[in-house]
Amino acid sequence: MAVQGKKATKQFSSSTTSMGSDEDLKVYCQPCDRDGPRLPAHGYCTNCSEHLCETCFTVHKRHTLSRHHTLQDKSSMPQTLSPVTPRQPDNFTKPCPKHNMEMIKFYCHDHEALLCSVCVTLDHTAASCKVNYIPDISDKVTDSKDYQDILKDINDMTERSSKTLQDIKKRNDESNKSLSNALTDIKKFRTKINQRLDELESIVKEAAQVIQKDNSKALMKVETVCGDVQISLKSSMDAVKHFNTSKQANDLFMELKQAKQMIKDYKQNVTLLSETEVKEYNFEPNEAISNLLDKEKSIGTLSSKTLQPDLKSRPKLHLLDKICIKTSRDTDHCCIRGMTLLTSDLLIVTDWFNNAIKMIDINRKSVLAQQSFASQPTDVTSVSQNEVAVTLPSNYTVQFINISQNNFRNKHTVKVDGKCSGIRCHKDKMVVSFLHPPKVQIHLINGTLLQTIQDEHIFKTPRYIATSDNFIYVSDTEMKTVTKLNWQCEVKGKYVCSGQPYGLATSEDGSLYFCNFDSNAIEELSEDFTEGEIVVKDIQKPQNVFWSAERCTLYVSSSSGNDTNEDNFIKMFRK
Known part of the structure; x- marks a missing residue:
């Protein structure tokens, strides 16, 4: 019996019901x-x-x-209640880092981001992003390629971290050995003079101890950080394996994405650690001290220099995969003279023989788009995430191109005063090399000329450019040199190659890769330009290279002129 003034609650047990025997x-x-x-x-x-x-x-x-x-x-829908395909319960427990009261439930493919419902509503709407509800896409993540790749990246990163620590320890041992030699030299020299030099000797020792303290402090920092990296990576790998084994796809999916971001962050941190300075000691006795004890203030000078990583101890690059970049629109075999990454997944190349620029999807290993030019393009550089610039030597022109929805669209051009070749954009500047007349110029992105380096003692055929925050690198095929300039255009180093150097690529640890065209090899130069080491050999006439810090991958093109099997592929190498 219903209580007066209240409605009876309806009880529904099913979404289908019989309205009678005839209904x-x-x-x-x-x-x-x-x-x-x-x-x-x-x-x-x-x-x-x-x-x-x-x-x-x-x-x-x-x-x-x-x-x-x-x-x-209504006309095409099922006329009976379909059994719902069971899926994982929506028991989300991982809070959103931006909105602590919300749980992560969605994934944005465009930004590779885990999201809560607030994130989707505010920043990742359907009009701008491809967003999926995690249970809708997580069913295939168990034992997936993404799972295998993350495990491999974790193992690679752990190994790289261990090798970095070993390298720093080795350099620290060398530094301690040089300290021992320096102290021995101090003692030998000290025996030739009287007791009055005790105070001066202690000053030099204290200077050595300061450097030793700095070295030890640096080593301790590297040990701590690398230890934390390895612990975090092991914890992540254990979690990934656990969720995979227990088939907890939601947690596995989120853990994999977080592990991917963790690897990306740690990669940069470990790279910076590899640049840790470790100084050695060198004692230089004062020859005039015997006669000038009363005037001299020091027993000698203690100088130090940073020990460079040993290139020979670094792992060589091995062939990871290759991408065919020949298309049905091509009239000749390919000749890839320019390469740049627009994003971590999109490689942009210039094809000299086919007068074209091409967009390559690295994940799918396919050419997404192609645009032809009236003349042959040489090099290409990224200007932003949706814009590149291409050198057109015959036209004395740099062509800027917008990239949107896998299409090329010409924007403005910048006229230059010579036959341009290599090009690299760095922040708000554009560096261009010229074959005729031989020179290197620094422009603003809008084309305003800032500086010109034109000296036959420095350049005769400057072909390719690479840049970093501190330096500009130029390969010269006639002089067979790679020259390092600062941004004030002062020469800071020159490496004489065994063959013609072509394409250049800088890595995040300060080293430089270049194509040795004559030796059929890729070489890596140390930061101080004192030594080079072959890291890829037996590659036919390497033309250009580009390093991806995010993927730890080196992309290489060939230009043999007659070996189309080599020229039609971009090869990918990894340590």
Whole structure:
């Protein structure tokens, strides 16, 4: 019996019901059926596996999270309640770092970001991003390629961290050995003079101890950070394996994405650690001290220099994969003279023989777009995430190109005063090399000329450019040199190569890769330009290289002129 003044609560046990022996089975709206009132179904969502009334059907088409779902109208929808395919429960427990009260439930493919519902509503709407509800896409993550790749990256990063620590320890041992030699020299020299020099000797020792303290402090920092990196990576790998074994796809999916970001962050940190300075000692006795004891203030001078990493101890690069860049539009075999990364997944190349620029999807190993030029393009550089610049030597022109939705669109051009070759944009500046007349120029991005380096003693055929925050690197095929300039155009180093150097690529640890065209090899130069080491050999006439810090991958093109099997592929190498 109902209580007066209150409505009896409706009890619904199913979204289908028989209206009588002569009536057909009716299907009702499942969302409304949970809360009432019961309304007839007007359509069906195949993604949600639910029948919808007319109102829910309309809202479903408009809502951000369901607007891309596949809907069936009343005439084509199932006429009985379909059994819902079981999926993982939505027991999300990982809070959003931006919105602490919300749980992570979505994933944005465009930004590779884990999101909560607030993130989706504010920053990752369906109009701008491809967003999926994690349970809709996590069912295939167990034992997936992404899972295998993350495990491999964790192992690679752990190994790299260990090798970095070993290298710093080795250099620290060398430094301590040089300290021992320096102290011995001090003692030998000290025996030739009288007791009055005790005070001066202690000054030199204290200077040595300061440097030793700095070395020890640096080593301790590297040990601490590398230890933390290895612990964090092991913890992440254990979690990934656990979630994979227990088939907890939601947690596994999120852990994999977080591990990917962790690897990216640690990669930069470990790279910076590899540049840790370790100084050695060198004692230089004062020859005049015997006669000038009263005037001299020091027993000698203690100088130090930074010990460089041993290139020979670094792991060589091995062939990871290759990408065919020849298309049906090509009239000749390829000759890739310029390369740059627009994003970590998009490689942009210039094809000299086919007068073209091409966009390559690294993940799919396919050419996404191609645009032809009236003349042959040489080099290409990224200006931003949606813009590149190409040198057109015959036209004395740098062509700027916008890239949007896998299409090329010419923007403005910058006229230059010579036959341009190599090009690199760095921040707000553009560095261009010229074959005729031989010179290197620094411009603003808008084309304003800032400085010219034109000296036959420095350049005769400057072909390719590479840049870093502190330096500009130029390969000269006639002089067979790689020259290092600062941004004030002062020569800070010159390396004489065994063959013609072509394409250049800087890495995040300060070393430089270059193509040795005559030796069929890729060489790596140390930061101080004192030594080079072959890291890739037996590659036919390497033309250009580009280093991806994010993927730890070196991309190499060939220009043999007659070996189309080599020239039609971009090869990928990794340590």
